[in-house]
Amino acid sequence: MKETTMATPPFIRLHPADDVLIARAQLLSGTSVDGIPIKGLVPPGHKIATRAIAAGEPVRRYNQIIGFASRAITPGEHVHTHNLNMGTDKGDFSRDYAFGADVKAAAPRQEATFMxxxxxxxxxxxxxxxxxxxxxxxxxxxxxxxxxxxxxxxxxxxxxxxxxxxxxxxxxxxxxxxxxxxxxxxxxxxxxxxxxxxxxxxxxxxxxxxxxxxxxxxxxxxxxxxxxxxxxxxxxxxxxxxxxxxxxxxxxxxxxxxxxxxxxxxxPCSASHITIGLQCGGSDGYSGISANPALGAAVDLLVAHGGTAILSETPEVYGAEHLLTRRAVQPAIAEKLIARIKWWEHYTEINGGEMNNNPSPGNKAGGLTTILEKSLGAVAKGGTTNLEGVYEYAEPVTAHGFVFMDTPGYDPVSATGQVAGGANVICFTTGRGSAYGCAPSPSLKLATNSALWQRQEEDMDINCGEIIDGSSSVQEMGQRIFELVLATASGSQSKSERHGYGQNEFVPWQVGAVM
The missing domain is CATH 3.40.50 (Rossmann fold)
Incomplete structure (x- = not known):
């Protein structure tokens, strides 16, 4: 574990090429952050411009485009819904799907067990x-x-x-x-x-x-x-x-x-029999920095032990699907994912919506501005291993390793599909504080920030906010999550189980006309 020091900066820089910094705590006007004077009040988890950005220019976080400036933005200004959007021209943002470009050799097989x-x-x-x-x-x-x-x-x-x-x-x-x-x-x-x-x-x-x-x-x-x-x-x-x-x-x-x-x-049973459904709900600006990448590190460990992890919520990988197609072990797997993305574009259009109806009001209050930004953080839950399969909703998951299942972004519906597909543990990251359980599979809650942990500790199973605080690394937290998964799979009760969650959260996906 790392020691927290007074030298921990009040901001997070995710990539040298980023146009924004992320506030660790509330920043006041006039405060200097990385040599940049802050203009106005910036809430924790929200973004600050590092440079002058002209109207129409792309804005990057994670060294990926998260949207376009809707008006000119000055250095030190709060970057959010008032000056950042998806862009009006569909040609503004293109993704290089590069099928299989990031496929890598499997990690050496390990043999953890659980009861x-x-x-x-x-x-x-x-x-x-x-x-x-x-x-x-x-x-x-x-x-x-x-x-x-x-x-x-x-x-x-x-x-x-x-x-x-x-x-x-x-x-x-x-x-x-x-x-x-x-x-x-x-x-x-x-x-x-x-x-x-x-x-x-x-x-x-x-x-x-x-x-x-x-x-x-x-x-x-x-x-x-x-x-x-x-x-x-x-x-x-x-x-x-x-x-x-x-x-x-x-x-x-x-x-x-x-x-x-x-x-x-x-x-004793091999960890290869564990299938985790990966969920995030009530996300905030820290989700893609702490809990999601830490869960991704735990997924990499599980896959190395022969287990399986299911990433889902198709509307919440929209704009980041190119990071998944690059990991697909076969072109047909990447093509199936893109086909599901196109299905969703059509589905939302015929129902009078659009993919950027997400993020939710709570997500935006927590610092997330566009679906592109939310998705880039959401895919971090899937770790870094190869994409071994893409499944439709509630299909039995037969592959081992990291896979994707097409589901809505609404957590109860999504997790219901994952459990139907075979998930016997759910790992659920949250920054705003979500109340959820999922019988018959135990659900673990991962808090993205320490303020949430302190406020809602009775509902949270682990505090990934230590990453933001500087007292733990992503890899250290990933190891702790993996060990917690083994203990929970062995019978240790999650906090949502202790509260009696699980029966009311069974919500199959409803599509089509109600007649």
């Missing part, structure tokens, strides 16, 4: 839940009532004899009907539910439908090549006799599953 749960089919779990899935919103109340019966908080006796079961969770959603029976929306929902029904972190699953919905359970099971058995059961409320009888039936079915689901033990 995992081996399933009979060879998969390895980090948790052991029983899940209740609703096929449609109409069965959500019944699903929740069944799960409530087994709550350790309100009915501790229900699971008292089953210490190896982490809990019974109801994962419900707001769709499943009023949709095209052959459309993309139903396909995404079926794929998501199938990913959860077969997730290693579930020892058993109960699926509950209403009976008349578009998302018919029997049809979904058949299309997903799933069959009922001891660990997968289903029924419809209409066939069971209504709400009360459906709840009673569900309680009886779960009770029958408890003994078998409890019959597990943790044992």
């Amino acid at each position: 995992g749960i081996k399933r009979a089919d060879g998969r390895v779990a980090t948790r052991n839940y029983i899940g209740i899935l609703s096929s449609v919103n109409c069965s959500a109340t019944v699903a929740r009532a069944i799960a409530a019966h087994f709550s350790r908080q309100t009915n501790p006796a229900a699971l008292a004899d089953y210490p190896n079961i982490d809990g019974v969770v109801a994962l419900t959603h707001g769709t499943g009907c009023g949709m095209d029976g052959e459309g993309l929306g139903l396909q995404l929902l079926e794929r998501t539910l199938a990913g959860y029904a077969t997730h290693a972190n579930f020892g058993a699953v109960l699926v509950i439908g209403l009976g008349c919905e578009v998302n018919q359970t029997s049809a979904w099971l058949a299309r997903s090549s799933l069959r009922e058995g001891d660990t997968l059961r289903s029924y419809n409320i209409q066939d069971a006799g209504g709400t009360r009888q459906s709840v009673e039936k569900g309680i009886a079915l779960i009770t029958d599953m408890l003994a078998s689901a409890n019959h597990v033990r943790r044992e």
Whole structure:
């Protein structure tokens, strides 16, 4: 660990060619920063111009274009939404995709272990839940009532004899009907539910439908090549006799599953069985400097140990996708990523939006100005190793190493797709302070700054703000995150688990008309 010293400058310079510095703390007008007099008040995490920038000129951070000056900017001036935008001419900003240009030899294989749960089919779990899935919103109340019966908080006796079961969770959603029976929306929902029904972190699953919905359970099971058995059961409320009888039936079915689901033990397993879903939410100007690159360093370590990391949130890599295509091990992988970017450009356009609708108001308050700037920081979560695959939403991730999954930027929807694809741990960076969990996979929160850590320590699992403070390096923090991932995968509870997060954050991606 590095010692914090009084010599720590009040700014961060990310690259010698950058046009901006980043404030470590609030800077007052007249203060001299790197020999530049500050003009006006600059909040922490925000940008300061290092030179005179003419209107229309590109502005660089990370030695990459983050936007164009909307008016002339003087040295020492605050650079943000009032004088920086995406540019009006689409020809202003071009990206060199350079497929595979940065592919490199794999790091020497390492062999860390964690205490995992081996399933009979060879998969390895980090948790052991029983899940209740609703096929449609109409069965959500019944699903929740069944799960409530087994709550350790309100009915501790229900699971008292089953210490190896982490809990019974109801994962419900707001769709499943009023949709095209052959459309993309139903396909995404079926794929998501199938990913959860077969997730290693579930020892058993109960699926509950209403009976008349578009998302018919029997049809979904058949299309997903799933069959009922001891660990997968289903029924419809209409066939069971209504709400009360459906709840009673569900309680009886779960009770029958408890003994078998409890019959597990943790044992040493290779870290190659860990798949991390990478998330960032409530980002700020420090996200791309501290927590995201530190998580990227942890990803590089995990990949060296044979594990897998899934970067997602396609609208939040927009403008930085060229940094990923350069790492693609095959041209087809890079081409698939670009195809998903183009799909999003079309999708936002036909819905009356644009890709720069992101960053959110909270992101902007934290110092992020354009989606280009946000994306450049977001891709840092993916580390530096080769891009081994690109997957559509909720597709099973079969490759090992660093991969990409196409998802929206909205965190619950994105992480739901990652877990459906096989993620058994989520690592979630945040600068503004996000409240989130993700049953059945534990979610770790990484604070980007120490002010957030001090304010919301009960929700944060690790403080990457030490990088900003000068008391830790990115690599040191990456090692700590990697060790925390191993401990969490071994059964140590994350703070979001202690708070009971996870059931309400199951949000499958909804696309298409609601009819």
